[in-house]
Amino acid sequence: MENSRIISPSVLSMDYSKMPEQVAQLNASPAKWLHFDVMDGHFVPNLTFGPDILKGFCKLSDLVMDVHLMVSDPAKYAPIFIDAGANMVTFHVEALDNDMEKVQSLLDEIHKLGAMAGVVVKPKTDVKIIQPVLSSCDMVLIMTVEPGFGGQSFMEDMMPKVKWLVNQREAKQLSYRIEVDGGINGTTYKTAVDSGADTLVAGSFVFKGNIIENVKALLK
Numbered sequence: 001m002e003n004s005r006i007i008s009p010s011v012l013s014m015d016y017s018k019m020p021e022q023v024a025q026l027n028a029s030p031a032k033w034l035h036f037d038v039m040d041g042h043f044v045p046n047l048t049f050g051p052d053i054l055k056g057f058c059k060l061s062d063l064v065m066d067v068h069l070m071v072s073d074p075a076k077y078a079p080i081f082i083d084a085g086a087n088m089v090t091f092h093v094e095a096l097d098n099d100m101e102k103v104q105s106l107l108d109e110i111h112k113l114g115a116m117a118g119v120v121v122k123p124k125t126d127v128k129i130i131q132p133v134l135s136s137c138d139m140v141l142i143m144t145v146e147p148g149f150g151g152q153s154f155m156e157d158m159m160p161k162v163k164w165l166v167n168q169r170e171a172k173q174l175s176y177r178i179e180v181d182g183g184i185n186g187t188t189y190k191t192a193v194d195s196g197a198d199t200l201v202a203g204s205f206v207f208k209g210n211i212i213e214n215v216k217a218l219l220k
């Protein structure tokens, strides 16, 4: 697992009338990943992309496809998105009733299908419940907004979760990445990085103005 900071621009905030041009800008930027938010209109009150759209992004880019499943049935959809080209699949523990046996099974299934796997926790979920599955995670995603929409404000009070993950990783000699998602911009990213986040999702910040310069600003 790489140790340097990774920027994963969220295409939720892209201008879809300019999709190929904007993906070309991401390809030319120092972003290494592309964050793809799958929302089912049930787990969250918004509806986004299906697997065929991911296939389209894969044709336009060699970036690592970082698929964030905000769906009520992640066990059904994880294999479908891996088949469509997902490299990293993260799913919400809340969608599996915070049941770590179910979470462990899905992490194992995603690995068996050849993708990297991680879990996501919503702002109100206690991160400590995921302790039993940490050794099977390639990444843990801490939501810094309520999932469902781009353009919301960063919740700084999620930083203790990031710090707990850093401590657990060190204590248990694990190597998962720590990703934050929601409200990351040219100011808030510093708070996240100082707390120990190494993987930054950014949507509205990256796609407003110059995409390449905005990605660079998150790497300073």
Ligand SMILES: O=C(CO)[C@H](O)[C@H](O)COP(=O)(O)O
Binding pocket: 010, 012, 013, 035, 037, 068, 145, 146, 147, 148, 149, 150, 151, 152, 181, 182, 183, 184, 201, 202, 203, 204, 205
């Ligand atoms: O998962 C998400 C929302 O549920 C998005 O990845 C996130 O909101 C990115 O958008 P922004 O950077 O504008 O907050």
Ligand SMILES: [Co+2]
Binding pocket: 010, 035, 036, 037, 068, 181, 201
């Ligand atoms: Co996301």
